Amino acid sequence: MIHMRLVGGLGNQLFQYACGRAVALRHGTELVLDTRELSRGAAHAVFGLDHFAIRARMGASADLPPPRSRVLAYGLWRAGFMAPRFLRERGLGVNPAVLAAGDGTYLHGYFQSEAYFRDVVPQIRPELEIVTPPSDDNLRWASRIAGDDRAVSLHVRRGDYVASAKGQQVHGTCDADYYARAVAAIRARAGIDPRLYVFSDDPHWARDNLALDAETVVLDHNPPGAAVEDMRLMGVCRHHIIANSSFSWWGAWRNPSAGKVVVAPVRWFADPKLHNPDICPPEWLRV
Structure with a gap:
């Protein structure tokens, strides 16, 4: 049995699921999700994996390590005296210890890299299909975009x-310079005159402030609680x-097309001391 602690918004939860599921698949065992930390997080940190065809079960009290x-008991478990074995992600790049994690491990971290599950993508990709039916508005938008x-x-x-000051730091x-470079990169790499479908947690700001050299359509019909519709x-x-966001990372990754062009920012963190060299697949373009 592999345990995965869920924390953060939908993008973070998808990374955590994919990593945990990959470890479970390597050992032919099940994945158990510990959702207790979500209740302690930010407003957007609500369980969102129920919209996907995941292969995991929610941990009951009997399945989980002691609560804080x-x-x-919690201290003894963290010190390694009780099962499951606690394994915390170290740093922001790929941890070899996580790739080599054994059965009976409790995984604690963000695990933001495809490298954690690249060997099992054929199994995981169908599990990350969205199974919640779209609203009528989103069905119409999907048809138009497709x-x-x-x-x-x-x-x-x-x-x-x-x-928040911490978020900014x-x-x-x-x-604006990043988005201008990204549009130019799409033109050059994909060979198209792009029509930009803009998704944002602040669509009014995007409509008033984005000035790009391309036709732009800002989608603002989904409420904040329907983020999975934007991802679809x-x-x-x-x-x-x-953006420098796990949410749009997954929005791009879930497109299975081998011919897609994905442009991501070189600078993922504002804090110069933070760097994840493995955040983007090697075929994505950083500008």
């Missing part, structure tokens, strides 16, 4: 990246311009 409220050979998703992440936002529509686009 049981201070002594018929558009020039469709490029563009993600503007704001929210907690600008609302750690993450920051992608600036991103994946219908032919090519992708992502």
Whole structure:
């Protein structure tokens, strides 16, 4: 049995699921999800994997290590005196210890790299299909985007990246120069005049402030609680311009087309001390 601690928003949860599921597949065992930390997180940190065809079960009390409220038992477990074996991600790049994790491991981290599950992508990709039926509005948008050979998703992440001092210091936002370079890169690499379908947690800001040399369509019909609908529509686009965000990372990754062009920012973190050399697949273009 492999345990995975879930924390953060939908993009983070997908990384954690994919990593945990890969370890479980390597050992022919099941994946158990520990969702207790989600209740302690930010407003957007709600369980979102129920929209996908995942192969895992929610951990019951009997399956999970002691909660924080049981201070002594929790401390003994973290110190390695109780099962399952606690394994924490170290740093931001790929950890060989996680790739080699054995059965009976409890995984704690973000695991933001395809390298953690690249060997089992054929098994995992179908499990990350969205099974929640789309609304009528989203069905119409999906049909329109699917018929558009020039469709490029563009993600503007704001929210907690600008609302808090910590978000600004750690993450920051992608600036206008990045998006201009990304549009030029799509033109050069994909050989199209892109039509940009803009997804954002602040669509009004995007409409008022994005000034790009391409036709732009800002999608603002989905409420904040329907982020999975935006992710589904991103994946219908032919090519992708992502932000420094795990959400749009998955919006692009879920597009199975071998011919897609994905452009990502070179600078993933505003804090110069933070760097994940493995965040993007090698075939994605960094600008």
